[in-house]
Amino acid sequence: VTGEIRNAINMPSLDAAALAAVGPYLDLARALGKLLAKLGPDNPDSLRVSYHGPISKKDTGLVSRSVLTALLEASRPDGQVNIVNAPAIASQLGLDLVESVINAKTEYNELLVAELSKGDERYRVAGTIIGRSPRIVEMDRLYVDTNISGNFLIVRNDDRPGIVGALGTLLGNANQNIANLSLARNKSLGVALTIIELDDPLSAELMTAIRAIPGVLSATGVTL
Incomplete structure (x- = not known):
């Protein structure tokens, strides 16, 4: 067992080193997706996942997809959404997944931001890794500090x-x-x-x- 993700249809291909680099952010990504499902606008048309700091230079496709999967799972509890088919389901729903890099200075060395939009209505959550602990540090542009579970x-x-x-x-x-x-x-x-x-x-x-x-x-x- 190498810990690699390879040859899965419609999945980002990551070797063990690349997976280890983004691994700490996967649970955080899922927590942000679940929060957006509860707090964000209904029937959204855009999910933007943004990265600040060293994480932005890594292969973040799996992290973004984890946010999307958790978001969609919350609205479809029948188990039909998974990390492989989430982009296709999002497309059917008219939901665009956009990745971007944050160049502005933040309070944190690394920051993962997820923002759900419907027209002009937006809701944003963000998190980071403090030590070895993933933390939610922003909700609706207010600074907070809380667990991810x-x-x-x-x-x-x-x-x-x-x-x-x-x-x-x-x-x-x-x-x-x-x-x-x-x-x-x-x-x-x-x-x-x-x-x-x-x-x-x-x-x-x-x-x-x-x-x-x-x-x-x-x-x-x-x-x-």
């Missing part, structure tokens, strides 16, 4: 006191244990992003109660 509550809310406390109280009363918390804000727009990692998925009833909290603009439960 687990159960998450992602809340967009007014940037004012009391909302995080109300969320914590509601989750505590429902016996939901908070594992991690990440907060971000756009002070000029008066909006904030609250990402709560939980031990267990959220019920539909609890999600309804969360969305009813004054100041909550949107709330999404995601399992990665």
Whole structure:
């Protein structure tokens, strides 16, 4: 066993060294695809996967395809989407996959960015490898720091006191244990992003109660 990917129909061909170079980004790519499926626009027409830093000089075809596959799998849970046929299915749906290189300076040595678009509506997520750990570091152009696996509550809310406390109280009363918390804000727009990692998925009833909290603009439960 060499770890190579060769001669698979419609698959990028990678030797063991090339696969090892992009391997740490494959799980991150899948997490970004799943997030976009939950948070991005419905019936999108474009998926742009961009690379910054040394990763941009590597063979990233498999990474981009991993983002696409995870995105499509979320909307087709019948198991009919895989990394081989994902580009063909995307084409049937009118979804273009575009790869690009980020030349602008970022906060990170390497950065993987995935942006889903429908017309002028766009949603962007990004991640990187910190040490040996893949991390999600951006959602909707707000800086965050969270794991790539687990159960998450992602809340967009007014940037004012009391909302995080109300969320914590509601989750505590429902016996939901908070594992991690990440907060971000756009002070000029008066909006904030609250990402709560939980031990267990959220019920539909609890999600309804969360969305009813004054100041909550949107709330999404995601399992990665």
